[in-house]
Amino acid sequence: MLKVQNYINGNFHDPLLNKWLNNYCPANGEIYGSIPNSSKEDVDNAYIAAQSAFPSWSQTTLEERSHILIRISEGIEANLDRFAEMESKDNGKPLSLAKTIDIPRAASNFRFFAHAITQFSSESHQSIGLDAVNYTLRQPIGVVGCISPWNLPLYLFTWKIAPAIAAGNCVVAKPSEITPATAYLLGDICNEAGLPKGVLNIVHGLGSTTGQAIIEHPDIKAISFTGGTKTGAHIAKTAAPLFKKLSLELGGKNPNIIFTDCDYKDMLETTVKSSFANQGQICLCGSRIFVERTIYDQFKTDFINKVKHLKVGHPSDYKTDIGALVSKSHLEKVLSYVEIAKKDHTILCGGNKVTVEGYENGYYLQPTIIEVNTNDCQLNQEEIFGPVVTMMPFDTEDDVLQMANQVKYGLSATLWTNDLKRTMRLSNQLQAGIIWVNTWMLRDLRTPFGGIKASGVGREGGFEALRFFTEAKNVCIKY
Numbered sequence: 001m002l003k004v005q006n007y008i009n010g011n012f013h014d015p016l017l018n019k020w021l022n023n024y025c026p027a028n029g030e031i032y033g034s035i036p037n038s039s040k041e042d043v044d045n046a047y048i049a050a051q052s053a054f055p056s057w058s059q060t061t062l063e064e065r066s067h068i069l070i071r072i073s074e075g076i077e078a079n080l081d082r083f084a085e086m087e088s089k090d091n092g093k094p095l096s097l098a099k100t101i102d103i104p105r106a107a108s109n110f111r112f113f114a115h116a117i118t119q120f121s122s123e124s125h126q127s128i129g130l131d132a133v134n135y136t137l138r139q140p141i142g143v144v145g146c147i148s149p150w151n152l153p154l155y156l157f158t159w160k161i162a163p164a165i166a167a168g169n170c171v172v173a174k175p176s177e178i179t180p181a182t183a184y185l186l187g188d189i190c191n192e193a194g195l196p197k198g199v200l201n202i203v204h205g206l207g208s209t210t211g212q213a214i215i216e217h218p219d220i221k222a223i224s225f226t227g228g229t230k231t232g233a234h235i236a237k238t239a240a241p242l243f244k245k246l247s248l249e250l251g252g253k254n255p256n257i258i259f260t261d262c263d264y265k266d267m268l269e270t271t272v273k274s275s276f277a278n279q280g281q282i283c284l285c286g287s288r289i290f291v292e293r294t295i296y297d298q299f300k301t302d303f304i305n306k307v308k309h310l311k312v313g314h315p316s317d318y319k320t321d322i323g324a325l326v327s328k329s330h331l332e333k334v335l336s337y338v339e340i341a342k343k344d345h346t347i348l349c350g351g352n353k354v355t356v357e358g359y360e361n362g363y364y365l366q367p368t369i370i371e372v373n374t375n376d377c378q379l380n381q382e383e384i385f386g387p388v389v390t391m392m393p394f395d396t397e398d399d400v401l402q403m404a405n406q407v408k409y410g411l412s413a414t415l416w417t418n419d420l421k422r423t424m425r426l427s428n429q430l431q432a433g434i435i436w437v438n439t440w441m442l443r444d445l446r447t448p449f450g451g452i453k454a455s456g457v458g459r460e461g462g463f464e465a466l467r468f469f470t471e472a473k474n475v476c477i478k479y
């Protein structure tokens with residue numbers, strides 16, 4: 001049994017009120033560990049540790065901070081197998097994915113911000129004719145809160161923590177209560193890397209208890225949150241009267257737009273990934289596929305054919321393409337959309353639970369393709385966040401643009417075409433924070449990352465993240 005503990009002031013602690021949650025393994029449905037359900041008192045202790053560490057950490061040279069972050073990155077890499085096994089067990093994702101994507105990216109997050117902070121600079125303005133010069137300081141905020149979801153656990157947790165501490169802040173962080181294990185392992189790595197006590201504090205627990213205590217804490221002055229749109233709205237409502245700085249990365253219902261003139265083979269292979277990678281549980285998945293009518297039937301046949309060959313299986317089996325969904329309740333939520341499809345649409349492929357031999361109580365679902373005939377339907381308007389995509393044909397660029405934008409979300413969009421002018425037109429007009437053309441999930445960590453509309457507020461990545469985690473202070477000197 002894995003007993004996860006809070007990491008506060010460089011030490012591991014049980015929750016003060018001794019309240020615990022069960023940790024389930026999605027691959028077999030069994031309880032395999034316990035997680036603190038931390039209270040306000042635990043969050044207060046984490047805050048006190050962070051606040052005490054702040055004066056010294058915020059004055060630590062950039063070179064020293066950078067060295068420590070690189071050592072954390074190396075520590076994650078040195079323990080790649082252990083981290084990957086834990087991530088896969090906790091989340092249900094294929095071990096191969098955890099090993100090649102999640103954990104390497106967590107290490108890259110620390111390495112990237114170790115370098116980025118040494119290149120971060122602020123502005124100065126010469127006020128010509130006024131005999132003055134203005135320069136802008138970029139000061140760390142103090143103690144900040146980082147709250148992350150279950151789908152890419154260590155990947156998204158470190159995507160927040162690394163820039164926060166690189167910029168000189170101290171952190172109170174909460175990973176998802178559904179996938180806490182790799183965040184727990186990170187504590188030891190931070191100690192070994194020489195991160196001073198209290199710079200990073202990790203409290204585990206439910207959103208409604210532990211998370212709520214973080215967002216309500218009067219002295220935690222910024223919250224970086226990734227998760228569902230409903231939770232994001234609640235956080236915004238709570239944080240606004242406390243005047244906290246907020247970064248919200250929320251849900252998506254991203255269009256994948258396929259034109260006849262695309263590189264077909266490349267498009268087909270990538271579309272299988274953008275539909276079903278990580279069991280479709282990536283906020284950037286292209287869950288609404290729009291195909292130009294001239295190649296619709298061909299695409300439908302080829303796509304179904306490829307998807308039928310995906311292997312649903314135990315996450316540790318290297319032949320597995322699709323692992324288990326993260327939890328029983330999430331599987332039930334995804335299945336409720338399949339029920340809607342049975343009544344109102346055509347299921348082209350999948351739609352059933354899968355029994356994996358030896359792991360009969362695991363949360364497995366076939367990759368599912370649903371044909372819809374309107375973009376107005378529930379399946380095209382609500383985020384399903386599972387291995388379920390819809391597809392429908394379109395006739396003109398204007399039609400598809402209208403459908404792509406006719407949704408409350410605006411996170412990403414993927415475009416498959418070789419027509420340059422069309423690419424430019426659509427990239428300008430698509431309502432999304434991220435546009436991929438002839439690719440998907442190609443990430444350069446320097447680029448702004450985030451959504452518009454109900455997909456969030458603010459941007460992560462590169463200097464955007466360092467700007468978020470600092471306050472600009474302008475100094476005007478008359479000479």
Ligand SMILES: NC(=O)c1ccc[n+]([C@@H]2O[C@H](COP(=O)([O-])OP(=O)(O)OC[C@H]3O[C@@H](n4cnc5c(N)ncnc54)[C@H](O)[C@@H]3O)[C@@H](O)[C@H]2O)c1
Pocket residue numbers: 147148149150151152156174175176177205206207208210211212213215226227228229231232234235249250251252282283383385411451455456
């Ligand atoms: N835009 C992005 O970059 C991005 C990335 C990954 C996931 N997501 C979204 O996340 C969702 C799936 O993740 P989830 O189910 O874990 O989301 P969630 O909103 O339920 O939970 C996310 C985190 O918020 C915490 N939380 C819940 N209630 C809280 C509260 N009242 N106060 C403070 N914290 C609270 C949870 O404990 C968890 O740590 C999907 O909607 C997905 O699209 C978005």
Ligand SMILES: O=C/C=C/C=C(\O)C(=O)O
Pocket residue numbers: 151152156159281282283284443449
């Ligand atoms: O599920 C959401 C995926 C988010 C990805 C990133 O934040 C990233 O790649 O930086």
